Amino acid sequence: MTPVESRYALSPVSDPGTEVVLLKGRGCFWKKCVFCNYYEDAAEEDEAAALNDQVLNCVTGETGRLTVINSGSWFELPKRTRERILSILREKKIRVLSTETHWVYHEKTKALEEALCEEGVELRARIGIETFDEDFREDVMRKGIGKGVSPEEIASYYKECCLLYGMKGQSEMKLREDIRIALSLFHQVYLNLYMGGEGLYPEDKALTKDFRRRLEKEFRDQERYPGLVVLSENTDLDVG
Numbered sequence: 001m002t003p004v005e006s007r008y009a010l011s012p013v014s015d016p017g018t019e020v021v022l023l024k025g026r027g028c029f030w031k032k033c034v035f036c037n038y039y040e041d042a043a044e045e046d047e048a049a050a051l052n053d054q055v056l057n058c059v060t061g062e063t064g065r066l067t068v069i070n071s072g073s074w075f076e077l078p079k080r081t082r083e084r085i086l087s088i089l090r091e092k093k094i095r096v097l098s099t100e101t102h103w104v105y106h107e108k109t110k111a112l113e114e115a116l117c118e119e120g121v122e123l124r125a126r127i128g129i130e131t132f133d134e135d136f137r138e139d140v141m142r143k144g145i146g147k148g149v150s151p152e153e154i155a156s157y158y159k160e161c162c163l164l165y166g167m168k169g170q171s172e173m174k175l176r177e178d179i180r181i182a183l184s185l186f187h188q189v190y191l192n193l194y195m196g197g198e199g200l201y202p203e204d205k206a207l208t209k210d211f212r213r214r215l216e217k218e219f220r221d222q223e224r225y226p227g228l229v230v231l232s233e234n235t236d237l238d239v240g
């Protein structure tokens with residue numbers, strides 16, 4: 001698989017019914033989350049846009065939905081890339097766009113949603129919340145959403161969210177509470193299993209092992225947890 005092909009997926013098993021592109025931007029402005037090094041997948045504007053053009057050439061529009069992932073937020077993609085995506089939506093009659101932004105961009109995200117709505121495109125904005133335990137999220141994970149922002153307020157700007165489980169200090173009880181809140185407020189919820197890594201905050205291997213052995217099957221049951229997508233391998237979205 002070439003580097004370009006590895007950045008495109010059609011209807012991955014974990015999230016069927018969408019095309020997924022993993023694009024490059026200038027990198028996340030925040031870079032402080034203790035569990036993350038994704039922002040290293042970044043490049044200068046022209047280099048990133050040239051790669052993104054090749055990846056976007058793979059998009060056919062056949063599912064009617066496009067998911068754009070980058071190591072950061074939609075607004076950190078090159079302007080040329082964002083414009084190209086919007087013209088692909090029009091050309092290929094894609095009616096749903098899922099893409100992620102950090103909370104710092106929530107007002108800009110709402111403006112994007114309104115602009116796309118006028119063109120008949122539904123924006124399913126996605127946000128990494130990781131947990132609704134805001135002390136853990138802000139003091140340990142250093143997510144940068146801030147304290148005192150209610151789940152309902154976040155859900156008034158975003159339709160999809162990501163949760164993270166498996167860091168030292170987390171528990172199954174909190175995970176169940178996070179999933180309950182997330183599914184009550186968001187259209188789609190992505191549950192990422194933490195894998196740690198060099199220089200990153202420690203993974204709780206007992207928790208992640210127990211998740212794979214006992215909980216994963218339960219949370220993949222779409223009748224019990226409609227809208228919950230479990231991502232327990234880095235490649236579960238078939239990109240990267």
Ligand code: SF4
Binds near residue numbers: 030033039071072
């Ligand atoms: S906001 Fe997202 S990309 Fe940026 S450091 Fe945190 S997890 Fe990584």
